[in-house]
Amino acid sequence: MGKNLTSRAEDYSKWYNELVVKSDLAENSGVRGCMVIKPYGYAIWEKMQGQLDKMFKETGHENAYFPLFIPKSYLSKEASHVEGFAKECAVVTHYRLKNAEDGSGIVVDEDAKLEEELIVRPTSETIIWDTYRRWIQSYRDLPLKVNQWANVVRWEMRTRLFLRTAEFLWQEGHTAHATREEAVEEAELMMNVYAEFAEKYMGVPVIKGTKTESERFAGAEETYCIEALMQDGKALQAGTSHFLGQNFAKAFDVKFANKEGKQEYVWATSWGVSTRLMGALVMTHSDDKGLVLPPKLAPIQVVIVPIYKGLDQLDAISDKVDPLVKALRDKGITVKYDTRDTHKPGFKFNEYELKGVPVRLAVGQRDLANGTFEVARRDTLTKEIVKAEDVVDKVVSLMDEIQENIFKKALDYREGHITEVESYSEFKSVIEEKGGFVSAHWDGTTETEDRIKDETKATIRCIPLNNTKEEGRCILTGKPSVQRVLFAKAY
Template identity: 85%
Template sequence: MGKNLTKRSEDYSKWYNELVIKADLAENSGVRGCMVIKPYGYAIWEKMQAELDHMFKETGHENAYFPLFIPKSYLSREADHVEGFAKECAVVTHYRLKNEEDGSGLVVDPEAKLEEELIVRPTSETIIWDTYRRWIQSYRDLPILVNQWANVVRWEMRTRLFLRTAEFLWQEGHTAHATKEEAEAEAVQMMDIYADFAENFMGVPVIKGVKSESERFAGAEETYCIEALMQDGKALQAGTSHFLGQNFAKAFDVKFANKEGKQDWVWATSWGVSTRLMGALVMTHSDDNGLVLPPKLAPIQVVIVPIHRGEEQLNAISERVAPLVSELRSKGISVKFDNRDTHKPGWKFNEYELKGVPVRLAIGPRDLENGTYEVARRDTLEKETMKVGDVVARVETLLKEIQENIYKKAFDYRETHITEVNSFDEFREVLENKGGFVSAHWDGTPETEETIKELTKATIRCIPLDAVEEKGKCIYSGKPSMRRVLFAKAY
């Protein structure tokens, strides 16, 4: 199985696209801008879903489901929200087709025009807050801690598998609270959960921060975010959590009687991550040989490949392997014994290397005689020979080591690609020749932010939560600045 992947150093974008397709994660569909997530790719997404869903429920959240279609008038009620999403909306105008009278095919029935157009869900704040109006009357009804797993549509002209598609999968949390403090704490808590998941399951180091005003979610008072750095020096927004204030409660007239019996507007948050995390996973860890997956999210953590001639040898190997497979599975390790006789061992080695399986075991006639296995790890491609009795313990250790190693490698890369600059010339030089996050002073105005974006294509990725007060001058305007922010070119 020849991989023939473009090298990252030659064309990172082409390498990524080839890898997603060749590793059987996803492919383009017959619908422009939409993708087919293939079983292997969906298995990774399912593991992400399962871990996140568990984390949400541990913090008191429940799952629900809301309509895919949103009346156009709903979107119009929150001014910033509609302005933020208007150019990305897919609109349903009719509800029926009919056969053309001359038999040339189907056409939209002009008699079946909807009284009010429906927007295909770009995000669900409006439909959910219209619903919450019926659920909330008193402080006793709060908080509402709801999440939904769903698909959304945001019309995109330039698409890339997982990173930017017209339709994508995600989860979106929508919570309602009695106080500002409670809502703000919720928004911060969800950012922390996303950071925990990214670092401890995906192996992706992230920086926690808040967005600048111009980069905030449309309709939010504050957007908390986690930002990751890919191997090509570009940033990727890995998750956002929004403090919405009372904006949506006011837009949809959601009031409640507080403990003093007075009417007040409800406080809100929303938060989400999407299949874009799949792109982050690929781009953070993978190499010129294929995927490198963190063991905690790998659909297959261990693959066993027999090396044999004829059915007799395969049967003998199968007998040796069976108790090992059972023991590994009893310890919660996903394992596959690939006994297909349609492909040679070398082809299988290539396939599982391309697909990023963390640990590969090989066993042949000589191993049968010696009571050994060849053990190979995907992250470093190192191999060793182990006695049968030592394999299970070694596999358990390796899975932990690989998870830690790929995180450390990504963390070290990120740390060496955060560069402080103090002038606009330095800023441009770093962006063009080194990449990564550029730590620089900014005067806090959207005008300066927009000008820097126009001149360099770099945006403010976040104002780090741990940023210390440091007097300085804006790299572009020279005006006073109280702290550094992180700029980068981004996906």
């Protein structure tokens, strides 16, 4: 249980890995670098997926599905795109197995070699834009706004559950527009959708911005991002939205006839978030006792634990609890009434604390006699006695209180870990000793960006969208700078 967790102060990375496994979110699989998402973890992902899907559809997007396999020739059509993903691609070369002639087992049938190798999708721009060539003929077909929920493969050598795995789940939106302005507006819109989801539902404060040229998505003209800060002072990219210009339209010859009948290339975007959000959720809110989940995403929002001796006492408690369960569910709250006789109440308390259930109700013989329930909050670890007739209203109000409290706690931490610096020595000191986001002037060159990364392991997380112009000098080269950017070590 949570008592056996390594503390965050002792070893944050070990704490995270242990917590993901012990809280039943996920585990490593028999395939190197791939994970099994367990039912409790998948239930959280389903809630994320459900809310995001609703938000996508409210902004005019439709779901579709495209092939897992991409012909190798498709990737080579957009040069910067293939260069960005070439080292991460898994390649299918044969389509059949056979028994070895010496009886040693199964081998690849050399006679079943594919005429063209297939790439297991690392992202779907190429296969989708080949499809869009058939779907788009006229301005009447635009805008085309499609989203896909899928799995992708990026052959990672160093993996960590949820944060970086060879296969992961995600959504990827791919849109086509008649004008540059529409496409840019779409890319910005989806960044804002992601930010709203992260803050309102995950309780994770984010900074909206754009990536530097070297950090952009392969094949994009502009990458918009939301950046979050974890409790160990490292940043995590929580979502990206890309303005692709006409690069993919030209690579796959996707044109449309405008209102004057003239042929033009369409303008494109793509955008996505993944199960990496699960890692962000864990690392932003959880503590040394286990998960702390926002009520809006918790699979179980309220757990009720009876304290009893013998079935007669359990029956008496259940007579009081069953109507409460119904009343809470009628309010849209997910409730679990744990009547297992295989575990003691203390074990259950620890179990649900570890799993991050927002509210725990306990009821025993004394509570029955007094007409009360013990109400415990996971976020503050506080308890209070509440009259039975007030419990429903109390729990409903706690859902909002807890959601707001964990967001505020994360926001306070982030605000306390944004540090402005004026010199390179100050920069290095903050990066090493304090962590968090470091706001500093940069001369705008990739050479300076790369040197700072090599020397400090800190990268430019984003150029904040709310940046005000501020004349200054680059912390490394002393060259003129017109605005600050945010650096941090990152996942």
